Amino acid sequence: MGRIYNFGAGPSMMPLPVLEQAQRELLDYKGSGMSMLEISHRNALFEEVNDQAQAHIKQLLGMDDSWVVMFMGGGASLQFSMIPMNFLTPGKVAAYAITSTFSEKAIKEAHKVGKAVEIYSSKATGLDRVPRPEELKLPENCAYLHLTGNCTAEGLEYFDYPDTGDVPLIVDMSSDILSRPIPLDKFSLIYNGAQKNIGPAGVTVVMAKKEFLKGRDPQLPTMMNYETFADHDSTYNTPPVFGVYLVDLMSQWLLDQGGLGAMEKRNRAKAKLVYDVLDAHPGFYRGHAQKDSRSLMNVTFNLPSKELETRFVAEAKEQGLAGLKGHRSIGGIRASIYNAMPLEGAQALTDFMENFWKNNR
Structure with missing residues (x-):
């Protein structure tokens, strides 16, 4: 059978040139005699790939050095827990707009950590729309506003993000990341599971303002603390090496497309x-x-x-x-x-x- 058109939501279709390059390099990456599947995350060859992937993503989004790009595991679902664990501090309230099955999963995890409130929901009409910016009223002592930028199950997408002032805006862009330019100055943290739009299953990409990540609770479990990933260039432990390599190939392909x-x-x-x-x-x-x-x-x-x-x-x-x-x-x-x-x-x-x-x- 030849190649088909794969409309699956993730793991999803990848560009043929990306797959062909991975195929050519599969057995021997850059004359190393090893596959990228075998190369250590401490090896200079992977360090180059890791750096390139971060740089290409920043280039595509127009990020300067005030941003950090991190590669993790656990999918977007782990981020549902990490976000409140890191940023929902005592005395604060997390705000969530419910527009998707995944919005509901995200706030459910926040409730386990602290106080989280729904400031908008389209559940009454079947999760069929996202709010206009003026419909989002933030509570007092708001720790952050969490939005699901593209609702994969329901087929919704934000095209007009709110200005939240001093309140950090955190957005799950699992299925629309790198699909179009975004107003970067509005966000404090963006996350996505790569398998929907920019890579394979097994890689989670988190982009955040460095200042936003500073000062996390030192009592957080090491692998649940964003500073661990930011301070160790995503290599505190073994990252999804081959997956990061494919994210880099995908980001290079996006640059080649214009x-x-x-x-x-x-x-x-x-x-x-x-x-x-x-x-x-x-x-x-x-x-x-x-x-x-x-x-x-x-x-x-x-x-x-x-x-x-x-x-x-x-x-x-x-x-x-x-x-x-x-x-x-x-x-x-x-x-x-x-x-x-x-x-x-x-x-x-x-x-x-x-x-x-x-x-x-």
Whole structure:
């Protein structure tokens, strides 16, 4: 079988040039006689990769030396716990906007550490939109505001982040990181599981302002303290070496594509193709997200019946369009069209959707 179009939400599709370079270098990385799978994280070859990956991510986002890029394990789910453990100090209140299954998981972990409050929720309407900045009212003694920047399960995305003043803004960008430029000055910490948009499963990328990380409680467990990773260049213990290498290849590929401005144009074009089909047949394809909250990365929708949804997924797979089954918590259909998905893949999906509509309306 040749390559297919993988619309899975993560682990997700990666660019063919990245996979081919990893394949070429798999057995012998730069004449070392070793695979990157075998190279020590103390080896100068990996130190170079580690430094390059950080530098390329900073370059893509426009970060200066006031920011640090860290590579961890545990996925975004571990960050749900690390964030309150590090920043929800006694007497403070953490604020959360609930727009996703993952927002709910994040605040659940915060409740175990200290006081956390929902300052916004779209749960009453099925988690179908993100708030406008003016809808977010911060509590007194606010430790931080946590947002889920792109809601992978529900297909929502923030396009207008609030100005929070002295209150740190922390955002889970697991599925839209490096997909478009962002207003960097608004954030104190950004985190993401790499497997959705910029690398393989097993790597978590955390970007934070250095000043924000200083002064953590020394009684924190060592591996739950952000300063451990910042002070040791992510190599206090063995990091996911091969995963970081792939993140570096992916970030190099993004730079070769023209950077985040070019990727945004491509991602908007892909999303428009799919959303145009939803809008053309609203009685058949029912989009989950309200239009002003529609994600560029994850298009979610339902068909008139579960039987049709099952048939849609099966027939699409037969045509080389895989990974379209919706998240287990909400069902339906989900097409993840991350950075690596070419425009041709989105066009193939929309052609299939048009034919499926004609045959089943």
